[in-house]
Amino acid sequence: MTASSSKRIFVAAMATETNTFSPIVIDRRAFEESFYAAPGMHPSTATLCTAPIPVGRKVCAEQGWTLIEGSSAWADPAGLVSGPAHQGLRDEILEQLKAAMPVDAVVLGLHGAMVAQGCIDPEGDLLARVRDIVGPDILVCAELDPHSHLTAKRVAASDFFVVFKEFPHTDFVERAQDLWALVVDTLEGxxxxxxxxxxxxxxxxxxxxxxxxxxxxxxxxxLENTDPKVLSVSAVHGFMAGDVPEMGTKMVVVTDGDAAHGAALAEKLGQELFANRGKHMMPSMDERMAVITAMKPHDGPVVLADMWDNPGGGTAGDATVILHELIAQGATDVAIGTIWDPIAVKLCMAAGEGAVIPLRFGSKSAPMTGDPVDALVKIITVSEDAAMVFGESVVPFGPAVRIALLDGDGVDIGIEVILNTVRAQSYDPSLFTALGIDPLAQKILVIKSTNHFYAAFAPIASEVLYCSAGKPYPNDPATNPYRFVRDDIWPRVENPFAKED
Incomplete structure (x- = not known):
């Protein structure tokens, strides 16, 4: 740590969530399509895992400290990150850190569930390399998404982590503020x-x-507000689609110099989570019952969440199981946001707004996502650069098109679909308004998200239905075909603590 009161702090971000079962490889372009900012170019608004950067600007300005910004990158969840993409981003940040030395602290925005080709723990690898550069006495910390893997390597290389508390993740800015508050108090002794x-x-x-x-x-x-020894408490949920050895739920407690108190509290809280195992998940229904329920009279739109075809969990977002069921049951006044199909989008954009064309779309990515839809469609709206909001963030999902499904005689059957090019889960009703659809005028809104949608959609919904349709995502940890996840973990065994009883 430098002797003067003026501090130098390095901040950067490298994040994505890896569904190791997903066939979609994340390359450098995927980061650039979702979010990439060169040093000093991060916008003033936070973007999920990059929140430590804009928050850090405000904090360091108030303190009169120097903030050295590195690169920041976020890719929408998918499969493995390519080796060149991972190594390129990692080395880019490490070289920026070396150029910034000496520093008093390193603050990172990470997700925690990244897996790359040839590297099962990219965040642990990055943190260990950062520690090697700065040495043992410099503060190293990070903000994490709770859907992460808390590996021993990461813990050993870091002073502390602060994790989003909310799912949906409505609090990523608040947690970045918490992280920086701890940084300030630590550096000020x-x-x-x-x-x-x-x-x-x-x-x-x-x-x-x-x-x-x-x-x-x-x-x-x-506990953070009432226990004077406790600085931060976090629950790391784990990410069940990440087939890695240290996957699972963990508790993190940061105390002011009292490791024993922190360990006891972490165990107490962890055992409380374990005691409620299997009771946390949202109740769900299959596609047939979900559509039947959604078609009943309601005072306002029913939000039907295709919870396992969630691009935010690394799937393609192109499943059609629910759409086929809606067609079979004759549902009307339906808007679906979205089905990912870049090829279909290109065909529609070439035809242009107002055109009527035969179109095959959806279900190209993986088994158990339904069958492609073959339909006569009318192209209602074309957007070159569609986006929605997520809290303070802007989430791109375009180029995108809005299509209406027609019957064989060219008559509108009452179902509209947004087809998109950039994969993104359904965070907010602005997803629909971006393509000219009034979500309040619909009887049924079909969205693709596990729970991040809830904060924004629940206020406009007459009812929220969670639908387990098909199996594009490995959603049963008792039977998922893991290769690396350990066996002594619930629900793979009934009581993994039995040997200690």
């Missing part, structure tokens, strides 16, 4: 952060929009 972790030995899904996780998150926040 007010605290000595010590990180304790606990392995819950379970695989589950933890939506915080419902019980029992809602109360658990509220209690984590209360």
């Amino acid at each position: 007010k605290i000595t952060p010590v990180m304790s972790t606990y392995d819950c030995r379970m695989i589950d899904v933890f939506p915080t929009s419902r019980e029992p996780m809602r109360s658990f998150v509220d209690r984590m926040i209360a």
Whole structure:
């Protein structure tokens, strides 16, 4: 640490979420299509895992400190990151750090579930290399997404992590602010952060929009505010589509110099999560029952979530199982956002707005996503650069087109579909308005997301239905064909703590 009161802090971001079962490889272009900013070029608004950069600007300006910005990159979740993309981004950031030396701290925006070709733990690899550059006494910390893998390598290389508490992730800016508050207090000598972790030995899904996780998150926040020894409490949910050895749920407690207190609290909270295993997941139904329920009279639109064809979980977002069921049951006043099909988008854009063409779309990416749809369609709207919002972030999903399905006589059957080119889950109703669809005028809104949609869609929904349709995503950890996930973890075994009882 430098002797003067003026500090030099390096900040950068490298993030994506890897579904190791997904066939879609993430290359450099995928990062650039989703989000990439060269040093100093990050916008003033935060973008999920890059939030430490704009938040850090404000903090360092207030402190009179120097912030050295490295690159920031985010790719929408998919399969493995290509070796050249991973190594290129990693080395780019490391070279920027070397050029910035000496520094008093390194603050990173990471996701935590990245897996690359030839590297099963890219975040651990990056953090270890950062530690090698700065040495043992310089502060190294990061903000993480809860759907991550808390590996021993990452913990060993870092002073502390702060993790989003909410799922849907509505709090990524707040958690970046928490992270920076700890950085400031550490560098000013007010605290000595010590990180304790606990392995819950379970695989589950933890939506915080419902019980029992809602109360658990509220209690984590209360502990931070009432326990003078506790600086931060985080639950790392894990990511069940990441087939890696250290996958699973973990607790993280950061205390002010009291590792024993942190370890005891992490274990206590971790055992509470384990006691509620299997009770956290949203209740779901199959596509037939979901459509039947959605077609019943409602006062306002029904939001039907295709929860496992979620591009935010690394799938393609091109499944058609629910669409085929809607057609079979004669549903009307339906808008679907979105089905990913770049080829179909190009065909529609070539034909132009107002054209009527035969079109085959959807279900190109993987088995168990349904059959392609063959239909006569009318092209209603064409957008060269469609985008929606997610909190303060702007999420691109275009070029995109809005099509209406017609019957054999050219009559509109009452179902419209947004086809997109850039994969993105359905975060917000602005997804529909971007293509000229009024979401409040629909009887049924079909979206592709597991739970991130909830905060923005629930206020306009008469009912929210979670539909488990097909199996584009490995959604049963008891039977998923893992190769690397350990066997002593629930639900692969009933009680992984039995040997200790």
